[in-house]
Amino acid sequence: MYIRKLTSQVILDYGRAEVHTQAGTLRGVISDGTCIFRGVRYAQAQRFHLPEPVTPWEGVKEAITYGNACPEIFTCVPHDQYTVPHYFTVQSEDCQFLNIWTQSIEKGVKKPVMVWFHGGGMMTGSGVEHYAYDGEELSRFGDVVVVTLNHRLNVLGFLDLSAYGEEYRYSGNAGLADLVAALQWIHENIAAFGGDPDNVMLFGQSGGGSKVVSMLQSPRAAGLFHRACLQSGGMRPGTEMTRSLSRRLASYILEYLKIFPEHVKELESIHYDELACAADYAAGRLSREEGRPVMYGPFSDQDFYSGHPLEHGFIEDTRDVPVLCGSVFGEFLNNYASPVGTGSKNSWMEEYKYELLCTEYGEETEKIIEAFRKAYPDKNTADILFMDTDMRQNALAFARQRAEFSQAGVYNFLFTLESPFNGGTVPWHNAEIPYVFHNAEYLEPSFIPGITPAVQDIVSGAWVNFAKTGSPNGSGVPQWDAFGGEENRTMVFDRECRLETDHDKELLELCPARKVDFSKLMGSKK
């Protein structure tokens, strides 16, 4: 990680971290014993076409700066820049790059590989977008090989032009094809970086969780990974793209750009900004017509993706993959992103709290307070106003169905640790990521002295155990029974981490999933 107050010399060495990949030799950097390779190309691709293997090179290529990220239709500084510090890297369509952190580049050491899929829906983001995504600490803490990556997004990754020619057969899932290409590259090359190609874990959050699900449902990816972790994403069915919707987007884009279908090839060479404008128009039009927001994303093509498992069933090819999945307490409803009332929730008088709760829950208020006190005896009842129940219910449903399908093990978690940020903030969408990456000590709103180091060891430790063995259990982590049967077992990560059984069942029944107004959460233009 770049920025930290240093107490000892960090030895940076450019000279010795040389690794021979199938396509050529890479030279990374050694930082305090961790070998780091940035901006490693895993594929190359023409717009709307399948990714192709890396062209071999002579000599040594430097791998010290991050690779390009996929262009976004609209990049804005998000409102949550303080709670979730973002890093914006250079954007270019030439974006098939990954980054590797490893403790050893000796062949044969075969450490578990943890491959991170970034969030941002299927529309935005990169493998280095959040400060929390930096893999150095996680690699060191767990002695694992950490990989983060960029791939095609939005209209570049998910526009179905198959109606206009066989060469575009896969254009609608090109973004997933990139992910498969990355996994293929890892499979073929990661041993040279000290990784075990037969022990690869996928983990991702939000849109990254959806990407993990896509791979879990991709016959093309089967065998290239062995554990799957979904954090606050990918667990809800029914909101996905379809081929026919993606085709309508394509037709609207051509119409907007006044390109006749027989000249579709022009789409390959027009300036990205022009394409992005058209893409924005098409998505807006389709959303209006459908009466719901429609965004670029993958759809079931029975090839790269077999559709969401809760709609189409889990595929056989990945039946043996254990799953870790969960969410956080506040998600988008946390008191910073979705404020209710005035002032700091932790300073509210009982009467004011009660008044706000009654406005929200009416006659149910008393029952809900009681259920909340049973579920979270140590928490402030004001938190009911900032509690996600939507993602939580999706996570439980996903875990339940996966456990019915697979004996490989399913583990559910809920991250409830309140941040001292702004006088006390329930954990937001993204809040668990610094804990997973063992980076929580670096981020101001994530850090609680005396608490964070221990909690982070447990969270990160569970993820590392899962990478190593397919179960989060292991030294330092409380006993964590797999999901199964009638009861919902959930590991609750908080000041005290504990396995609970249906602790919030009654609460979830009383509090139907509330909808968040996403437009309020988007980055503000000045």
Add this chain to the structure above:
Amino acid sequence: MYIRKLTSQVILDYGRAEVHTQAGTLRGVISDGTCIFRGVRYAQAQRFHLPEPVTPWEGVKEAITYGNACPEIFTCVPHDQYTVPHYFTVQSEDCQFLNIWTQSIEKGVKKPVMVWFHGGGMMTGSGVEHYAYDGEELSRFGDVVVVTLNHRLNVLGFLDLSAYGEEYRYSGNAGLADLVAALQWIHENIAAFGGDPDNVMLFGQSGGGSKVVSMLQSPRAAGLFHRACLQSGGMRPGTEMTRSLSRRLASYILEYLKIFPEHVKELESIHYDELACAADYAAGRLSREEGRPVMYGPFSDQDFYSGHPLEHGFIEDTRDVPVLCGSVFGEFLNNYASPVGTGSKNSWMEEYKYELLCTEYGEETEKIIEAFRKAYPDKNTADILFMDTDMRQNALAFARQRAEFSQAGVYNFLFTLESPFNGGTVPWHNAEIPYVFHNAEYLEPSFIPGITPAVQDIVSGAWVNFAKTGSPNGSGVPQWDAFGGEENRTMVFDRECRLETDHDKELLELCPARKVDFSKLMGSKK
């Protein structure tokens, strides 16, 4: 600063840092007692037109995320991403934003104001581009108000269209007009942020140094600032734009875009990328015609800018402004950016060193080694191969002429502290910035345990003293006599900071300024 390994709770509070500016109320964030206002609009401007005052607003505007940076013609991840960590923010032509760090928002406390002009020539960069530009530590250390800002650059900031109409009279220096507008905003509003409008220091590095010189030579800026500091930039005359060159660029752009002069207004609305392509073409063509690289930048218009002082003389209006100026030991010739030989310079045997030196200096080698040993008794003679003499000579010439012109005080420095990075690297272009901003403990290649904290206190302390009184002298800083007379006095910042008198005179005479191949230093495309 975002990323640091934390040892105590950082109190972040969004609620209370409210300030009333002339146009409306802003709400910033308080971080451990420092009030931070990000993305504060200081002006607004139409393309190629003068900036206009901020439109007033009702209610409270949040100032918690950075504002847009000016679009660059080509943004790449620089090769020096490790030595100079970069942050890339969102780019938009709507880019007149500044950021403020202050210890108090009580009116009347009147703390010195330090306004940073970022580098990147007049072509690239932003007020938050380097991690080192973060103003929180400097504000806290010096109890000063720190301001960083964005403004128009490249073809947006410096294209002279005056030949095509009176409304474009100032388009060729619009980027400077933005700087003046920012200083005007600071003059009118900074008291509300605890700053003293009558004690404003400008400091900038590389292109930022050139910007400081521009303001020193701008009748429009006179009275809006009171001290000027140039770090590794702005001190060399003779490489600037002229009105006639800028007009040729404009005509080439129109030609490239097939826009007739009478339709010049179309330039205001074409997509920036189209304009950037044309601008790139025009600069390339002019460079070829002139036989030297020509880039967009300010020229003398006797209004916003009176031309470089070493060519046109210093202007009367700013005669009373004291100047701090200097450079660093390696600049672009440091052993990371401009390697010579193989392996780490500090591991070279004497014979190998001698051989390399002879290749470079031939018969002069012995004399140069002797002069180097006299100038830097503690340094490795290998460093001769990585020593800048060009910027150093410019700095001395600038200081000398300024001291002849003004009695306000001129102070010269040279930063020579070697970094342990990569086995030992002489200080690179930008290396002093983390020390000036008191951020050197956060940056891996800048930090030397046991050394950095003391050196940073001296460097940063000298800058703060200069901001407060116009002289770098003050507690903790070694006696630093002003430049003047026949002798060249230079404060050398190293493990031991010391005032020297012509310590490198002989060395500079023996080593004529070497040219750097800038194309080698540009960011690499993957």
